[in-house]
Amino acid sequence: xxxxxxxxxxxxxxxxxxxxxxxxxxxxxxxxxxxxxxxxxxxxxxxxxxxxxxxxxxxxxxxxxxxxxxxxxxxxxxxxxxxxxxxxxxxxxxxxxxxxxxxxxxxxxxxxxxxxxxxxxxxxxxxxxxxxxxxxxxxxxxxxxxxxxxxxxxxxxxxxxxxxxxxxxxxxxxxxxxxxxxxxxxxxxxxxxxxxxxxxxxxxxxxxxxxxxxxxxxxxxxxxxxxxxxxxxxxxxxxxxxxxxxxxxxx
Amino acid sequence: xxxxxxxxxxxxxxxxxxxxxxxxxxxxxxxxxxxxxxxxxxxxxxxxxxxxxxxxxxxxxxxxxxxxxxxxxxxxxxxxxxxxxxxxxxxxxxxxxxxxxxxxxxxxxxxxxxxxxxxxxxxxxxxxxxxxxxxxxxxxxxxxxxxxxxxxxxxxxxxxxxxxxxxxxxxxxxxxxxxxxxxxxxxxxxxxxxxxxxxxxxxxxxxxxxxxxxxxxxxxxxxxxxxxxxxxxxxxxxxxxxxxxxxxxxxxxxxxxxxxxxxxxxxxxxxxxxxxxxxxxxxxxxxxxxxxxxxxxxxxxxxxxxxxxxxxxxxxxxxxxxxxxxxxxxxxxxxxxxxxxxxxxxxxxxxxxxxxxxxxxxxxxxxxxxxxxxxxxxxxxxxxxxxxxxxxxxxxxxxxxxxxxxxxxxxxxxxxxxxxxxxxxxxxxxxxxxxxxxxxxxxxxx
Numbered sequence: 001x002x003x004x005x006x007x008x009x010x011x012x013x014x015x016x017x018x019x020x021x022x023x024x025x026x027x028x029x030x031x032x033x034x035x036x037x038x039x040x041x042x043x044x045x046x047x048x049x050x051x052x053x054x055x056x057x058x059x060x061x062x063x064x065x066x067x068x069x070x071x072x073x074x075x076x077x078x079x080x081x082x083x084x085x086x087x088x089x090x091x092x093x094x095x096x097x098x099x100x101x102x103x104x105x106x107x108x109x110x111x112x113x114x115x116x117x118x119x120x121x122x123x124x125x126x127x128x129x130x131x132x133x134x135x136x137x138x139x140x141x142x143x144x145x146x147x148x149x150x151x152x153x154x155x156x157x158x159x160x161x162x163x164x165x166x167x168x169x170x171x172x173x174x175x176x177x178x179x180x181x182x183x184x185x186x187x188x189x190x191x192x193x194x195x196x197x198x199x200x201x202x203x204x205x206x207x208x209x210x211x212x213x214x215x216x217x218x219x220x221x222x223x224x225x226x227x228x229x230x231x232x233x234x235x236x237x238x239x240x241x242x243x244x245x246x247x248x249x250x251x
Numbered sequence: 252x253x254x255x256x257x258x259x260x261x262x263x264x265x266x267x268x269x270x271x272x273x274x275x276x277x278x279x280x281x282x283x284x285x286x287x288x289x290x291x292x293x294x295x296x297x298x299x300x301x302x303x304x305x306x307x308x309x310x311x312x313x314x315x316x317x318x319x320x321x322x323x324x325x326x327x328x329x330x331x332x333x334x335x336x337x338x339x340x341x342x343x344x345x346x347x348x349x350x351x352x353x354x355x356x357x358x359x360x361x362x363x364x365x366x367x368x369x370x371x372x373x374x375x376x377x378x379x380x381x382x383x384x385x386x387x388x389x390x391x392x393x394x395x396x397x398x399x400x401x402x403x404x405x406x407x408x409x410x411x412x413x414x415x416x417x418x419x420x421x422x423x424x425x426x427x428x429x430x431x432x433x434x435x436x437x438x439x440x441x442x443x444x445x446x447x448x449x450x451x452x453x454x455x456x457x458x459x460x461x462x463x464x465x466x467x468x469x470x471x472x473x474x475x476x477x478x479x480x481x482x483x484x485x486x487x488x489x490x491x492x493x494x495x496x497x498x499x500x501x502x503x504x505x506x507x508x509x510x511x512x513x514x515x516x517x518x519x520x521x522x523x524x525x526x527x528x529x530x531x532x533x534x535x536x537x538x539x540x541x542x543x544x545x546x547x548x549x550x551x552x553x554x555x556x557x558x559x560x561x562x563x564x565x566x567x568x569x570x571x572x573x574x575x576x577x578x579x580x581x582x583x584x585x586x587x588x589x590x591x592x593x594x595x596x597x598x599x600x601x602x603x604x605x606x607x608x609x610x611x612x613x614x615x616x617x618x619x620x621x622x623x624x625x626x627x628x629x630x631x632x633x634x635x636x637x638x639x640x641x642x643x644x645x646x647x648x649x650x651x652x653x654x655x656x657x658x659x660x661x662x663x664x665x666x667x668x669x670x671x672x673x674x675x676x677x678x679x680x681x682x683x684x685x686x687x688x689x690x691x692x693x694x695x696x697x
Contacts, residue, residue, distance in 0.1 A: 001263070001265075001300065001305070001690050001693050001694040002263055003262075003263060003300075003657060003658040003659075003694060004260060004262035004263050004299060004300075004568070004570050004629055004657030004658045005262075005570070005629065005630065005631050005633055005634050005637070005658050006631050007631070007634065007658065009694065031634060032660050032662075084693075085305070085693065132306075133287075133306055134287075134305055134306045135265050135266040135267055135287070135304075135305035135306030135307065136263075136264075136265040136266065136305040136306070136690075177255070177266065178266050179255055179264060179265045179266030179267075179305060179306070215631070216631065219630070219631040220566075220567070220630075221566075
């Protein structure tokens with residue numbers, strides 16, 4: 001159960017080897033060991049992550065997860081709940097891809113949409129079933145400011161995030177009466193293995209800052225947060241910039 | 252799914268199906284093994300998750316008649332349905348020149364809740380807790396059997412049910428001994444005490460002279476003023492002492508709340524500056540020493556005057572922390588106050604009280620010593636303070652009160668309640684399928 005201070009007893013990480021997901025599990029270690037389910041591709045990265053989290057005091061279970069294998073998702077969530085209720089689930093998987101290839105190459109475009117949009121919708125629906133049955137539970141979706149106003153430079157990625165962002169905001173409304181809570185997190189540029197080698201944008205953050213925002217947002221039952229927080233106002237402004245002008249901005 | 256439920260602290264809401272059943276309907280409900288179990292709920296005054304059952308079934312207060320009869324030994328026995336509130340009971344009983352044997356800081360708790368939490372009041376040092384006054388109760392166990400138990404009949408099950416947080420069965424009715432009184436007034440001795448040492452000494456030496464005794468501490472006071480407080484002690488007033496309006500209406504029943512907080516403000520109104528000012532004012536205006544007559548609500552339930560006062564804490568709600576430490580660990584009271592004033596979290600008046608002997612209840616909270624209750628605005632920032640307090644309490648051989656708790660971890664709970672394993676064992680025997688469940692039971696792995 002999530003206690004009165006917003007501290008969970010169990011954590012499901014979908015995309016469990018992502019830098020942000022692991023940073024979240026590390027932050028929660030401060031309140032004592034949790035039951036952590038790492039759902040990710042099998043391999044040395046997952047094994048290493050499990051060892052790291054175990055050393056922090058968590059009790060770790062590993063489950064095989066493939067974002068595009070949507071048919072397996074309902075059973076995966078049920079498996080994750082076998083050891084007890086899922087207090088907090090983090091949907092942390094996604095790909096950035098090559099921005100130009102992502103619209104010029106048909107396979108790449110479809111794959112990006114499948115991993116970043118269809119996958120989250122699929123696990124979101126499976127998690128919603130679990131939350132309704134439990135009568136409580138928090139789902140955290142790692143979105144992106146790229147989805148808030150989709151721009152030319154990475155529109156395939158931005159559009160997939162925009163779709164999933166909207167889905168999770170709506171899911172939060174739908175789950176309210178069932179005791180559920182959904183937190184959508186919109187980070188700006190985050191220094192992770194996914195963004196490695198790219199030019200950092202202004203207001204760039206590390207995975208730890210995103211994790212801090214997640215932990216605080218879960219406790220406060222927030223529905224939408226930006227990381228860093230001032231991005232909210234930046235994006236609010238950008239949303240209203242007229243198209244001809246927006247096109248000329250160096251974004 | 253019906254409404255989201257929380258405790259009085261308004262934290263950690265969960266959804267459950269709320270059902271109304273008569274006492275006769277309880278066995279069938281339990282035998283039907285509802286998905287994710289059942290827990291009985293009273294008026295929702297425990298602060299945490301004790302009367303919540305996420306995804307499961309929650310039983311609304313079970314109504315029924317109240318009967319009063321004379322026992323052979325000259326005492327008066329009251330039998331009430333589990334869902335009867337102490338507020339209703341007081342109205343009933345005062346007209347018969349009787350009072351409830353134990354009342355907490357609010358009248359809006361049910362008899363079933365009083366038993367499940369084994370509640371205590373300002374008279375614990377003399378009279379013990381609610382369970383000590385119960386002679387018999389009707390319990391529907393998870394197999395659907397209706398059992399009548401008491402300290403003399405199936406005593407083991409009885410003392411597991413007292414303080415058992417509703418997890419061994421559904422209590423449908425309770426018979427307890429009432430307290431004869433001479434009026435609905437209390438003769439109250441109020442005095443201002445400048446510091447903790449004087450307070451502990453006064454309470455240790457003179458509490459026994461009064462039936463009721465409690466101290467309100469300004470938790471933001473530091474240094475030499477640490478523990479400055481207002482001590483109030485009293486006894487039911489004899490009819491002969493009443494004057495004026497009190498003499499004309501010596502049996503006036505407690506009324507309904509005078510004002511209500513209609514909505515939850517988005518931001519809590521309980522802030523450090525506000526609480527500091529309130530505590531200061533409240534200490535300054537208290538008399539150095541005074542004896543007066545107070546009606547029952549003013550002495551026992553001042554907060555009941557404001558309906559929904561918990562809403563003032565805003566969306567984040569409030570978190571209570573009530574600890575008890577044995578007499579031998581008196582110094583822990585000072586350490587706890589120091590931790591609190593150093594952390595600077597704004598706690599409205601903390602309540603300090605001396606407990607008398609405990610009872611055999613497996614999870615009953617009271618033990619001989621000192622109990623301190625703190626009300627704090629909720630939020631994750633409290634976590635380090637509470638963890639430090641937990642350590643202090645465990646080291647001192649004490650525990651925290653489950654009716655107030657909303658954040659304890661199972662490992663810490665086990666270090667505080669040395670009979671937890673006995674309770675779990677009994678639960679596994681009586682309830683192998685987990686028919687009775689609550690969010691508190693899930694959280695503490697009971």
